[in-house]
Amino acid sequence: MNGDSIPARQSAPKKKSKTDRPLPDPRHNAVFQEIALCYEARNSLKVPWSSAHGKALNRLLASLPSWPVENLLHCVRSRFESEVNHSDDPIVWLHNLASYVGGRLDKFGKPAIKPLTEADGVYAAQYFVLKRKREANKHEFESVEQIAKRAASK
Numbered sequence: 001m002n003g004d005s006i007p008a009r010q011s012a013p014k015k016k017s018k019t020d021r022p023l024p025d026p027r028h029n030a031v032f033q034e035i036a037l038c039y040e041a042r043n044s045l046k047v048p049w050s051s052a053h054g055k056a057l058n059r060l061l062a063s064l065p066s067w068p069v070e071n072l073l074h075c076v077r078s079r080f081e082s083e084v085n086h087s088d089d090p091i092v093w094l095h096n097l098a099s100y101v102g103g104r105l106d107k108f109g110k111p112a113i114k115p116l117t118e119a120d121g122v123y124a125a126q127y128f129v130l131k132r133k134r135e136a137n138k139h140e141f142e143s144v145e146q147i148a149k150r151a152a153s154k
Helices: 028-043 051-063 069-081 091-100 123-137 144-153
Strands: none
Touching: 028 051, 028 069, 028 123, 051 091, 069 091
């Protein structure tokens, strides 16, 4: 051979294992629970949810890293209090959730004036009943972070 060296064989890059993945966003579970609560209150059905929905929610949370969970929950409630199709699959509107940070929107996408109260009809009554029920069973809705802290303290 003319002094040419044969390049060393390169190994394929290692696949990421499940343990290499970053921890889930601690806001994910709280936002999902609020979506499920509001969807059930509006539609009397369980929210349709799959891995694609979870990924859409993760993308939303990644795009809003500085938003506290309270702002995100406010957006979810505002969306279900707005004049929109409440039975839409969440994957249709999750990417647009931040547009509700200012509160409820009317059917034209403009800010609504009046805040929702318990006197606002069946949805409001169902929402507040389910919310109280959830608060009574709050331990069932712990986030991954809360579970990890509780486990570490034992």
